[in-house]
Amino acid sequence: MDPTLLTTPLDAWHRSLGARMVPFAGYAMPVQYDFTGTMAERCRGGVLSEHLHCRAKAALFDVSHMGQAMLEGPGAAAALERLVPGDIIGLKPGRQRYTLLTNAQGGIVDDLMVANLGDDRLFLVVNASRKHVDFPLIAAALPPGVTLRPLPDRALLALQGPAAASILDGPKSFMGVATMPVEGIECMVSRSGYTGEDGFEISVPATEAETLANRLLAHDEVIPAGLGARDSLRLEAGLCLYGNDLDETTTPIEAGLTWVIGKRRKMDWDFPGGSVIRDQLDNGAPRLRVGIRPDGRTPARAGTVVENAGIVTSGGFSPTLNTPIAMGYVGRAVAGDGTALILTVRGKALPATVVPVPFVPHRYAR
Amino acid sequence: MAKKNADRRYTKDHEWIDLDGDIATIGITDHAQEQLGDIVHVELPDLERIVAANEACSVVESVKAASDVYAPLAGTVVEINETIVEDPAIVNNDAEGEGWFFKIELDDTDTFEELMDEDAYEEYLETL
Known part of the structure; x- marks a missing residue:
């Protein structure tokens, strides 16, 4: 190796x-x-x-391999809010939240977890493939007294x-x-x-x-x-993989992650790409992430073209359901559950259907 | 790998071939199934399909990826193993036996002898 x-x-x-x-x-x-x-x-x-x-x-x-870091100092939560659409100031001690770093075009720079450990300390977990992007981006946006300390x-x-x-x-x-x-x-x-x-x-x-x-x-x-x-x-579980299902050209609305935008953040839209994301929320995104169930047993892998509609971004075989499953982006007009799609796998047309995600229900503790 | 069949031949694409008269039985090697991991789907060629040597004519899908299976020699597909379509795990469990893929009536049986024998295949595996 x-x-x-x-x-x-x-x-x-x-x-x-x-x-x-x-x-x-x-x-x-x-x-x-x-x-x-x-x-x-x-x-x-x-x-x-x-x-x-x-x-x-x-x-x-x-x-x-994932990137862990401590964001600490008075105003750490407010500082992070300048970069993400989530409500971080409202995140209570002892609670964690999934959020997104966005860019000026409304694209997703990374998805990450933010945990409030109390005493102005936020614990961050970011993707391995993105820490070299995320950490400098966050560090550059911090006011005096707030520091980002990677935890290698x-x-x-x-x-x-x-x-x-x-x-x-x-x-x-x-x-x-x-x-x-x-x-x-x-x-x-x-x-x-x-x-x-x-x-x-x-x-x-x-x-x-x-x-x-x-x-x-x-x-x-x-x-x-x-x-x-x-x-x-x-x-x-219908969860996104950064680099496959999310990237800098994908917006939270397209990705079906509208729920990450905090209610309070929808007043001011004061995060990178806020105006683009707001416009998509109001007027609809051109494409949407959907679950895709190919007919039969042939898996449709990432990169598979959805005829006249879009592309598969994650795909494989579901051991639980014993069928192929996939996620991808398709035009808004064909993103409704039950819509018939045609995938092209090895030059052959493979019929498929838009289905809700998750494919297997979540079983989180409540 | 135990000596299984002195008359068996192999390809660099990790297929094994047995010859009975002018009918060649083709499958993927135990090494191949181990590398692929859990096999979840197999696509076999149509019966009576005429195949050229080294023509991709079958697909094996594991949890990780799709791989082509090639016709090692030219001929006509005369039989396919439907049981591995119904239960692809047979290929993992018995790749060089019950997990065979298809049979070809060879155009020229002499071509069989040009393929690697077991010793040559084992040597080839060590170079990988």
């Missing part, structure tokens, strides 16, 4: 568990595992079985699945956050994830990551799972 790739603090741990490592966003990451020993008794390994295990019990994902010395683990809450006694409601010990190690924990299941994301000092991961794996319900399962889980 390319020696210039970065590694996470769990690199050796993945390899010892039988991971197949692949390059992703500049990091060597596990795409799936070939389990042996105890883990093989829990799960066969491979994308399908890791995926199904997460939906049935619990799976542990290493997402340490922290790992990030996601424990996801219906058994997660029986393993970790964390924040009680979806999007709750707390600084608390997990398996005896002090962590920042949020009740959130990227699978549609109940679960937690756990920020832990890099030096303690392997100890924590092993202690979580000591629970019989848990297996490690790779990026392959993470991708098929988030697609079933």
Whole structure:
């Protein structure tokens, strides 16, 4: 493998568990595992079985490649609001919110999580592929006294699945956050994830990551799972992947993320691209993100053309539904549920239908 | 890889070929299925399709990606394995047996001998 790739603090741990490592966003990451020993008794390994295990019990994902940072100082929330459409000032201590960095054209620079840890401290988690863009962008917009401190010395683990809450006694409601010990190690924990299941994301000092991961794996319900399962889980949950479903030319309205715009922010529209986004909200966006269900069993992958309508941005096979599923952008006129589409796969017409997302209902803690 | 069939031949596209008279049975190798991961869909060629050597005539879709399967030799498709369309996991479980893809009546059986034997294929795998 390319020696210039970065590694996470769990690199050796993945390899010892039988991971197949692949390059992703500049990091060597596990795409799936070939389990042996105890883990093989829990799960066969491979994308399908890791995926199904997460939906049935619990799976542990290493997402340490993602960018973690602390935004701190008096007025930190107001400073971040200059860059995002979300209500950050109104975000209560102990709560997390999904938001977007936007550009002057209303495009999405990145999607990110913002957690209010109290005392003018906001904990941010951004995409691995975008941290080199996001961090300078945020840092440049800060008033004196507010600082952005990247946290490269922290790992990030996601424990996801219906058994997660029986393993970790964390924040009680979806999007709750707390600084608390997990398996005896002090962590920042949020009740959130990227699978549609109940679960937690756990920020832990890099030096303690392997100890924590092993202690979580000591629970019989848990297996490690790779990026392959993470991708098929988030697609079933209808969650966007930056770079596929979102980019600098996609607006929040087109992406179906209108709900991220805070009610108070709709008074002033004082965030980058606010006037463009407001116009789309009032008059309709030219295209919309939709769920797509191809007929039959042939998956339609990202990049598949939707005849006279648009393009598939994420697509694959749903292990839960045992059918192909996809998301993509189509013209507003054909974006209604039930609309028949024609995809072009390997030069052949593949009939498909616009369907609601998520494909698999979310099961978040309420 | 255990010695399974001294008469079996292989391609660099990771297909295996058995010959019985002038009928060649074609599948993907165990190495190929392992690299592909969980196979979720297979498209087979139409019966009686005339195929050229190295012509893409079948598709295997794993959870990760779609891959072509090639006709290793020229001929006519005379049989296809519908059971792997109904249950693609058979290809993962028994790629070099029950998971065969299709059979071709070869135009020229001499071409079979020009393909790699098991030792040559194993050597090839080590270069990857």
